[in-house]
Every structure is written in structure tokens, then in C-alpha cells.
Amino acid sequence: MTTQPGTGTLRSRRIARSRQRLVEIALPAFAERGYDAVTVDWLCDQAEVSKRSFFRYFAGKEDLALTPLNDVWRTLIDGLDEVLARSGPLLEVLGDALVERVERMPPGWERLAVLSARLSGTHPAIDAAGMLVCERLTQQVVDAITARLADAPGADLSARFVCAVAIAGHRAAVDTWRSSPDAEATATRAELCTLIRASLTAAPDALTIRLP
Amino acid sequence: MTTQPGTGTLRSRRIARSRQRLVEIALPAFAERGYDAVTVDWLCDQAEVSKRSFFRYFAGKEDLALTPLNDVWRTLIDGLDEVLARSGPLLEVLGDALVERVERMPPGWERLAVLSARLSGTHPAIDAAGMLVCERLTQQVVDAITARLADAPGADLSARFVCAVAIAGHRAAVDTWRSSPDAEATATRAELCTLIRASLTAAPDALTIRLP
DNA sequence: AGCGAACTGGCACTCAGTGGCAGTTGGCAT
DNA sequence: ATGCCAACTGCCACTGAGTGCCAGTTCGCT
Incomplete structure (x- = not known):
């Protein structure tokens, strides 16, 4: 969900920011290097989010995309x-x-x-x-x-x-x-x-x- | 594809039979023990088809289902x-x-x-x-x-x-x-x-x- | 201040799906 | 019948998505 910044609790804003960061990193990367070539592990590294959290934020790689x-x-x-x-x-x-x-x-x-x-x-x-x-x-x-x-x-x-x-x-x-x-x-x-x-x-x- | 038996070359009939056997084993197994609990490896064992061939016959587990x-x-x-x-x-x-x-x-x-x-x-x-x-x-x-x-x-x-x-x-x-x-x-x-x-x-x- | 619930990270694990390659087999021309 | 070639097959090791578990942290609330 693209929650507006500044909405809800501190916690939920942090989550929204992490999600946003992942999307912002992922989509250009997919476009540039190909969907398959960009792994979830790499994305998590880049966005500084644990893989475990990734799958709490998104239903899967496709959902992110x-x-x-x-x-x-x-x-x-x-x-x-x-x-x-x-x-x-x-x-x-x-x-x-x-x-x-x-x-x-x-x-x-x-x-x-x-x-x-x-x-x-x-x-x-x-x-x-x-x-x-x-x-x-x-x-x-x-x-x-x-x-x-x-x-x-x-x-x-x-x-x-x-x-x-x-x-x-x-x-x-x-x-x-x-x-x-x-x-x-x-x-x-x-x-x-x-x-x-x-x-x-x-x-x-x-x-x-x-x-x- | 559910090819009628007795159609085409020997080879293509063998393939059709293997496919059929896999489907016939898989669907009841899915219904009984759950889709996730039935692994592709197990199915291949049962149908006596190598995993490699499985993915030659079907685009994936879902395709089989x-x-x-x-x-x-x-x-x-x-x-x-x-x-x-x-x-x-x-x-x-x-x-x-x-x-x-x-x-x-x-x-x-x-x-x-x-x-x-x-x-x-x-x-x-x-x-x-x-x-x-x-x-x-x-x-x-x-x-x-x-x-x-x-x-x-x-x-x-x-x-x-x-x-x-x-x-x-x-x-x-x-x-x-x-x-x-x-x-x-x-x-x-x-x-x-x-x-x-x-x-x-x-x-x-x-x-x-x-x-x- | 501090309790409890919700969230997080890390790790080990399962399993779908793939790449590569050597070995086999059926189709077919002769 | 024979033998060649292309298509198919099995095997093994590998990648990467997605999950279970659990101990540690953080935030909201009182």
C-alpha cells in the first residue's frame, strides 16, 4: 500500500517507508537488469530489510513488482x-x-x-x-x-x-x-x-x- | 494435453501416457493430502518419471493441477x-x-x-x-x-x-x-x-x- | 516506568524449477 | 535389416523463493 507519509503510528510509517523503499529500488532494477536477475536477497540487502520482513510486507516477489x-x-x-x-x-x-x-x-x-x-x-x-x-x-x-x-x-x-x-x-x-x-x-x-x-x-x- | 490413446507416433504416445499417469496420480493425491503436501518429487517417484521430464511435460506444478x-x-x-x-x-x-x-x-x-x-x-x-x-x-x-x-x-x-x-x-x-x-x-x-x-x-x- | 503486544532479524530448511551433459531410443532413409 | 541423427531421457548439482521458529527489540499505552 502506498500510504501517505505522515499517517498513522510511528510503526506503521516505518513499515510504509520500508515498503516504498523496496518498490523504488526494485522496479528500476527489474527494468534494467531483468526480473529474474534481480533476486529478493539482493533487494533486501539494498533496502536494508531482512528477507523475513520482505515477505511480511509483500505477498511475494510478484506482488512487489x-x-x-x-x-x-x-x-x-x-x-x-x-x-x-x-x-x-x-x-x-x-x-x-x-x-x-x-x-x-x-x-x-x-x-x-x-x-x-x-x-x-x-x-x-x-x-x-x-x-x-x-x-x-x-x-x-x-x-x-x-x-x-x-x-x-x-x-x-x-x-x-x-x-x-x-x-x-x-x-x-x-x-x-x-x-x-x-x-x-x-x-x-x-x-x-x-x-x-x-x-x-x-x-x-x-x-x-x-x-x- | 489429453491425447487420445493410439494417436501419433510411438514416442508421442509414451509422452501422453506419462502425462496422463501423472495427472491421474496427482489430482486425487492433491484432494486427499493437500496440494502443498504433495511434492513434485513424490509424484515423479510414483509415476516413474524423472523430475526433469516432469517439467518437460508440464509448465509447472500448477499446470499439472x-x-x-x-x-x-x-x-x-x-x-x-x-x-x-x-x-x-x-x-x-x-x-x-x-x-x-x-x-x-x-x-x-x-x-x-x-x-x-x-x-x-x-x-x-x-x-x-x-x-x-x-x-x-x-x-x-x-x-x-x-x-x-x-x-x-x-x-x-x-x-x-x-x-x-x-x-x-x-x-x-x-x-x-x-x-x-x-x-x-x-x-x-x-x-x-x-x-x-x-x-x-x-x-x-x-x-x-x-x-x- | 514498565508491561504486553506487535514487530523484527537471522538462520536453517523445504521445495519448485533449471542447466548441463552423457546416454538412450525411436523414426527414417537406404 | 542396418545404421545414423535428432529428439528425448535421466541424473545430479545448483539457484532462489518462500516458511518456521524463536529470541530479541520496539512501540504504544497505562
Whole structure:
């Protein structure tokens, strides 16, 4: 989690700083020397964190690699109650909420997010770890929706589809975003938000595409 | 791959038999003693296959665990050209093709598929590996569609959404299927096919679900 | 000031997965 | 039938991710 500095207890700030340091060291290193060539042991050395603590901070090496991207989903999951209390088409509500979270990421998020997105493009295992977090979101949304819309038949299935589409739209947007020329230096979160909105508004019609 | 016995060269049949033996030993063992408690080394001992060969046959332990389910997707990917040559709504075409592959799985597939599906429900890492194969399908479909429908703007995005929905529908169907009482002994592929069809026909409307 | 809970580091360990290489075997041309 | 070659196989040593354990530390709270 990219906790804002100056929040919470001394302890939790120390943890947040260690996490941050690890991410800040890891992502450029992955980009430069390759994901596999950078070992967890080396990272821990650099960041002066014990390996044991590393695995207390992150669910694994892949989780570390995806921190910037996953933080978006995680903050969405955290605030899900508020989001699902809104009204309107679920897909729109989720899309808006997603964009909001991206907008609220801490400054400097873009640079790391691009690196993270590139890694997930080249390393299937990392990509898979990313989908896992999304899957957790889906599960939460489905649970909440079945509770809230208990009377509507098939609401759980609908919720699943909407999440799948939201996630697919986000993925498509990120793919485009990270591939823009010189993205690492110049890509902005505003661009990403626009891409997300664009793909999600195209979604409903997209489903009817036909083969000739 | 669940290759039919008696197909191909002597060599490839031996490989297929070794693969099959590993799956047949592994899935019940996973179910009985837990995924983590069953080591690759032990499996290789039992199946009389060297560890080195194990990793030649399977992309990893998770791949082994998902063989029955992944085989469906893999055969779909293999025959994709024929499938995309059909005409009609892409979602329907994909759904039909998916159901066909399930119907054509070798006899006895159900029992292993249920075990596989249960594992993927309890072990996120396995689940993730499963999504990876689906991701490969998506990629292929997107590529093929952009080539075929080069003129239609946003066809690639549409293809992505359709795949996402097809996959989500399949997942939902499998979840229900594997949870039916005594599934391991009694679940049939016909039931699964019905479930898949049912969720996919519900999909287009599902996207419009609203929060109150 | 000092208690208790939460966190930390270090170490040894397990196990998935890989590299390298020598030995074998099936496919195939003759 | 024979023999060659490429593909496959087994074996062994190795790397590196991730975990269990436990004694020591640190912070928050009273």
C-alpha cells in the first residue's frame, strides 16, 4: 500500500517507508537488469530489510513488482462499501470509482506504474498475480451485490460480468498507456483515466460484434 | 494435453501416457493430502518419471493441477482458425466452440475436471495459472480479429470484451458445477455445457444492471 | 516506568524449477 | 535389416523463493 507519509503510528510509517523503499529500488532494477536477475536477497540487502520482513510486507516477489498497479485495486476494494452505495449502472459506478482511485494515487505514481505495467506485459507470472487481485475485487463485488440485490435473480452473475468487463477495459487501457512513446518519463495519470473511460464507454456495444 | 490413446507416433504416445499417469496420480493425491503436501518429487517417484521430464511435460506444478480444465482452452486455441471462420455474433461463436470442446473431452474427464476446479477454487496460485491460459486465448482472438476485421474501428477492444465475458461465464459455470452435491462422482459434462450456455445467454443483458 | 503486544532479524530448511551433459531410443532413409 | 541423427531421457548439482521458529527489540499505552 502506498500510504501517505505522515499517517498513522510511528510503526506503521516505518513499515510504509520500508515498503516504498523496496518498490523504488526494485522496479528500476527489474527494468534494467531483468526480473529474474534481480533476486529478493539482493533487494533486501539494498533496502536494508531482512528477507523475513520482505515477505511480511509483500505477498511475494510478484506482488512487489505489481505494487503500483495493485494499489489502485486495493484502495478500490477498501472503499467498496461507499462505492456500491451509489446509484446508477454498476459498470459506470465501478468505472468512475476506478478512475477516482487512479487520480488519487500519490505523486510520482506514474513512473513506477509504467514500469510495473511493462513487467506484467512481459512476465506472465506477474500478470497472473495481477489478475488475482482483480479476482478478489470481483468476489467482493459479487458478495456485496448478492446481499444488496437479493431479490433480483441472477444478480451475482451480472456482477461477475460487469467486473470482468471493467477489468478487461482497465487492462486494455493500461496496455495502450504503457506503450505510448517514452511512457516512462511522460505518461500521465490523466491520460490513463481518459483511456479507461474510453474503453469502458465502448464496452456495452462491443459485446454485439459479429463475424462476417 | 489429453491425447487420445493410439494417436501419433510411438514416442508421442509414451509422452501422453506419462502425462496422463501423472495427472491421474496427482489430482486425487492433491484432494486427499493437500496440494502443498504433495511434492513434485513424490509424484515423479510414483509415476516413474524423472523430475526433469516432469517439467518437460508440464509448465509447472500448477499446470499439472489444471490439466483437465486447461485442456479445454488449449484445444479451443488450437482450432481457433476454424472457429473464427464461422459467422454470427462473436460471443455466440466462442460460446458454442467452448461447449463443443467440453463435449469432446475424453471419457472420464469429469472426475478429474471437478478435482481440478476445486483446487483452483481453494488455491489462488492455481487459479491464477488458469487465467493465464485464458489470457493466451484472448491474445490470439484479439490478434485474429484485428487481422480479419481490420476495417472495423475498435474491433480489438470488442474482441477483448467478448473474451472477458466468455471466460467469466465459463468460470461462473464451473464454480456452480463443481459445487453441486457429490460432484466428483456424479457431475456430467452435459450439465456443465448447460451451465455455460445459460450464463452466456444471460451475459448481454447482465451488463446493464443498475444499483438502486 | 514498565508491561504486553506487535514487530523484527537471522538462520536453517523445504521445495519448485533449471542447466548441463552423457546416454538412450525411436523414426527414417537406404 | 542396418545404421545414423535428432529428439528425448535421466541424473545430479545448483539457484532462489518462500516458511518456521524463536529470541530479541520496539512501540504504544497505562
